[in-house]
Amino acid sequence: MLKNTANNVGYLYSLRENNMPILQLEKKLKEILSPEVFEHSIKVKDYCYDLAQHYKCDPEKLSIAGLVHDCGKIYSSDELISKAEDFDISITEMILSSPVNTLHGVMGANYAREKLGIDDNEILTAIKYHTYGSEDMNIFTKLLFIANKVFSIDKKYSDQIEEVKKTVLKDINQAVLMTFDIMLKSYILEGKLINPQLVTSRNKILMSLKNINKI
Numbered sequence: 001m002l003k004n005t006a007n008n009v010g011y012l013y014s015l016r017e018n019n020m021p022i023l024q025l026e027k028k029l030k031e032i033l034s035p036e037v038f039e040h041s042i043k044v045k046d047y048c049y050d051l052a053q054h055y056k057c058d059p060e061k062l063s064i065a066g067l068v069h070d071c072g073k074i075y076s077s078d079e080l081i082s083k084a085e086d087f088d089i090s091i092t093e094m095i096l097s098s099p100v101n102t103l104h105g106v107m108g109a110n111y112a113r114e115k116l117g118i119d120d121n122e123i124l125t126a127i128k129y130h131t132y133g134s135e136d137m138n139i140f141t142k143l144l145f146i147a148n149k150v151f152s153i154d155k156k157y158s159d160q161i162e163e164v165k166k167t168v169l170k171d172i173n174q175a176v177l178m179t180f181d182i183m184l185k186s187y188i189l190e191g192k193l194i195n196p197q198l199v200t201s202r203n204k205i206l207m208s209l210k211n212i213n214k215i
């Protein structure tokens with residue numbers, strides 16, 4: 001899952017042996033992230049562990065995704081745009097309106113691979129899509145998405161988030177749909193632009209739920 005490369009800041013990762021590697025990763029992230037983002041990452045990591053146990057995923061692996069998911073926030077807006085151009089990502093008006101929200105997932109996945117030595121595709125994909133989801137979310141990506149939103153959606157939606165926390169224990173797809181809906185409603189109420197990726201992701205999960213209910 002994690003490889004010891006020249007780029008991974010000298011850590012020797014061996015996740016299966018003990019917890020030290022996660023602690024070392026935590027130490028690194030504490031150094032490079034703002035206190036707010038680091039504190040958020042720890043909360044997401046711990047919730048990821050609980051959700052993974054509930055869904056019989058690998059708790060260590062999902063914890064790492066939770067811990068690392070916001071590492072793209074080490075970059076400023078200008079740095080994110082410049083790096084995105086290096087990756088041939090076309091810089092749309094949507095991206096320019098909110099570079100951190102739109103780019104920290106994809107650039108974070110790249111940072112996690114290149115600088116933190118994480119080469120597990122499931123972790124990298126979940127990091128990439130943790131902000132707006134995707135049309136092809138597996139359970140791992142869905143769990144990181146929900147864990148992140150539980151601790152990042154504005155407190156004024158806390159009642160609805162509590163419902164998501166209850167629902168995720170019973171029906172993960174319904175919980176993901178509820179989370180997309182909270183995000184969409186909040187963007188509309190606050191007069192914010194809506195990233196088309198969010199709509200596409202929401203449509204996909206809604207269609208899959210409707211198809212299940214038809215059977």
Ligand SMILES: [Fe+2]
Pocket residue numbers: 069070104130131148
């Ligand atoms: Fe994030």
